[in-house]
Amino acid sequence: DSLGIGEEAALVDAETGEIMGIIEISEKYKIDRDFENSHVYRTTDPKHPGVAKVNEQAAVNIAGRVRALSEGVYPEKYKDLYLRPAESRAVFAEKGWSKVAAFQTRNPMHRSHEHLAKIAVEVTDGVFIHQVLGKLKEGDIPAEVRTEAIGAMIDNYFVKGTVIQAGYPIEMRYAGPREALIHALIRQNFGCSHLIVGRDHAGVGDYYGPFDAQHIFDELWPGALITQPLKIDITFFCTKCYGMATAKTCPHGKEHQINISGTKQREMLSKGEPIPPEFSRPEVVEILRKYYASLNK
Incomplete structure (x- = not known):
């Protein structure tokens, strides 16, 4: 609270001590935690990970123009993944892509993720698999392992040249629909x-409905975002269709549906249980099994 309007302050990485940037303070205000939590996360439950982050903050926020001095470890640590916006736009232009669908993920891609991406490939020029390189939840799979697993899926199950894999440094807040909007703005x-x-895009627990993150885009005014949502229904493996489907394409009952969950898959992997082929590709499972085996050594 000692900083004043018009002053500059260093923005420091709390873990490494590196100065990441300089902020010129143009505004400062005390946090109304309940107001922020209820509007951003639609809950004030302290068990929500995003609410917990807000509640841990100091009492005063500052705002202003930021001058970046460093991108941290990301450009060096993730040389093959780290693309800046100008670089991704140049790649799209080189490929002749004008319609590009971004896929946000913090997980290795299972069959449902693959199906979502393939639907997008059908209606756009290509898919930009843009994964989280920032902090993850406990139990999440590290970016290096995730990258290898996603690469195996792309190499074996996608037409060459239809998908680009990249990453960016963001920490998930699990704000559901509100986070879907910021994800769209970033991809814009x-x-x-x-x-x-x-x-349940960017959701956690039972805080949001399965399609809240789709509906919020309908609340925006015309021109609010250039990047538009590609809304896709719940995906699953249907034993009667004998393939991946959505609630819009499969007429069969729930008794024929195998619902695929990243959380369930992680549980099975951690216990050494077999992963059904309806859940994930064998090449992906092999990579993930090696990772989980290394945790037990």
Whole structure:
């Protein structure tokens, strides 16, 4: 609270101590935590990870123009993944892509994710798999392992040249529908025309409905975002269709549906249980099994 309007302050990485940037303070205000939590996260429950982050903050926020001095470890640590917006736009232009669908993920891609991406490939020029390189939840799979697993899926199950894998440094806040909007805005900067929005995008627990993150885009005014949602229904493996489907394409009952969950898959992997082929590709499972085996050594 000692900083004043018009002053400059260093923005420091709390873990490394590196100065990441300089902020010129143009505004300062005390946090109304309940107001922020209820509007951003639609809950004040302290068990929500995003609410917990807000509640841990100091009493005063500052705002202003930021001058970046460093991108941290990301450009060096993730050389093959780290693309800046100008670089992704240049790649799209080189490929002749004008309609690009971004796919946000913090997980290795299972069969439902693959199906979402393939639907997008059908209606756009290509898919930009843009994964989280920032902090993850406990139990999440590290970016290096995730990248290898996603690469195996792309190499074996997608037509060459239809998918680009990249990453960016963001920490998930699990704000559900409100986070879907910021994900779309970020991908707009990267040059994407669409954001794939499936079931419970950026959700956690039971705080949001399965399609809240799709409905929020309908509340925006015309021109609010250039990047539009590519809304796709719940995906599953149907034993009667004998393939991946959505609630809009499969007429069969729930007794024929195998619902695929990243959380369930992680549980099975951690216990050494077999992963059904309806859940994930064998090449992906092999990579993930090696990772989980290394945790037990």
